[in-house]
Amino acid sequence: MITRTSALERPTTKQPRTDRGRRTRQKLIDAATAEFGEKGFHDASIIGITGRAGTALGSFYTYFDSKDEIFRSLVQELSDAVKERAALALVPNQSALDAERSALAAFLEFARDHKEIYRIIDEAEFVDPQSYREHYERTAQRIEERLAEGIKSGDLRPDIGEVEAWAIMGMNVFLGLRFSVWGADADHTEVSRAANAMLATGIASRR
Amino acid sequence: MITRTSALERPTTKQPRTDRGRRTRQKLIDAATAEFGEKGFHDASIIGITGRAGTALGSFYTYFDSKDEIFRSLVQELSDAVKERAALALVPNQSALDAERSALAAFLEFARDHKEIYRIIDEAEFVDPQSYREHYERTAQRIEERLAEGIKSGDLRPDIGEVEAWAIMGMNVFLGLRFSVWGADADHTEVSRAANAMLATGIASRR
Incomplete structure (x- = not known):
């Protein structure tokens, strides 16, 4: 299990300062996505990552201290990518329910194009439990914020909140597992x- | 990763034939639940399991060939336990929506009492992917069958099916993670x- 450093202690000195550095770091992250996605954390290696990235071993240590650290960075980046993808899918002046449909559709596409995201985030439950929990807590928090907007605009029932946010997240995760990964x-x-129809008006018959 | 034997090849000769044998096998399964739940698959050991069970090492091999095999049996038993718990919660002549509420409430209690179930089933994604997938496919299938009953009785909209079943399962899994485990x-x-209110009539405002 990864030894946790607090957010304040996270190394910030290793962030690249040049465009070339940013490209190299990104190459390493992309290579790590493939390496961890294919082999899993335990069988993945730094040599495997730099080999895929086509970079020298020294470049790895310019940006990351260890396999643990690049894994943690990767979970964070995948979590951010899920967030950005959902945000990009939102259209101004959309109804709250259209926003949820757009967010789900964007997530399903993203998961289809990045099937390894499930394996990596799910493996974080064992390798880096705090990142795993933070990923879901933050995602649920964002859904809850969207729901609050929808309540304010009058689109949504005023009595919904955390339970519904976690329910929607679970729905989206399992629809992605079934219809994007499997x-x-x-x-x-x-x-x-x-x-979205289920979310909007439920599954009871309209007798 | 566990080498898969087909259902037909699964050892049936090792099933206990006496009550005493059944009790010993059950002790080993319970001990394995604690051992895998606490240590994870890789750090768990057969010695650790027999130590917890208070049985001799030979008893382990009377019922299981390997750590892999007891893990696979355990995932199967946990999957069956989830199924039975939901089935027990159902009351004759309940409406389809009340049935879903009862099934969720029973699952939340079960997950609170058996928090290690998440860790074990989630670890199966890596240790025994076929069992992992079968667990969710079977669970979704059962939900879909309950929905089909509800359509027949007129409780539920006639146009629902697999998508809604996976959505409900995901909702239940993540509500358990948030409100039973964490x-x-x-x-x-x-x-x-x-x-259940969300499932029944959705989250749209009733303007």
Whole structure:
């Protein structure tokens, strides 16, 4: 298990200062995504990462102290990427429910294009439990904030909050597992539509 | 990763034939739950399991061939336990939505009492991927069957199916993670009520 340094102690001196440095760091992160995604944390190696990245071993240590540290950075970057992808999918003046449908559709596409995200984030439960928990707590928090906006605009029931946010997150994660990772031929528009209809008005018959 | 034997090849000769044998096997399974839940698959050991169970090492090999095999049996038993707990919670002549609420409430209690279930089933994604996938596919299948009953009885919209089943499963899994594993002081009755209200009639405002 990764020994945790607090956010304040996180090394910031190792951030690249030049465009070239940023490109090299990004190459290492992309290579680590492939290496951890394919081999899992224990069998992945720094040599494997630099080999995939086509960089010298020294470059790795310019930006990361250890395999643990690049794994932690990667979980953070994947978590940020999920967040950014959902944010990009939102359209100004969308209804709150359209926003949830857009966010789910964007996530399903993202998960289909980055299937390794499940394996890496799920492995964080064992390798770096704090990052795992933070990823889901932050994601649920953002959904709850979107729901609060929807309550304010009058789109959503005023009595919803944390339970509904966690329920929506779970729904999205498992729809991604089923329809992006395990069954990548699914019609994501139709999956998002059906899930959104359930979210909007439920599954009770309209007798 | 566990080398898979097909269901037909699964050793059935090692099933206990006496009550005493069944008790010993159950002791080993319970001890394995604690051992894998605490230490994770890689650090868990057969010695650790028999030590916890208070049985001789030979007893282990009477019922299981290896650490892999007891892990696979355990995932299967936990999966069956989740299924049975949900089934027990169902009341004859309940509405389809009440059935979903009962199933969720039962799962939240079960997860609170058996927090290690998350760690063990989640670790199966890496140690025994086929069992992991089967657990979720079977669980979703059962939810879909309950939904089909609800459609037949007229409780539920006729156009729901697999997408909604996976969405409900994801909702339940993440509500358990948040309100049974990470925040065990939650009011499960209230969590189940809120999640069920969302499932029944959605989160759109009733303007």
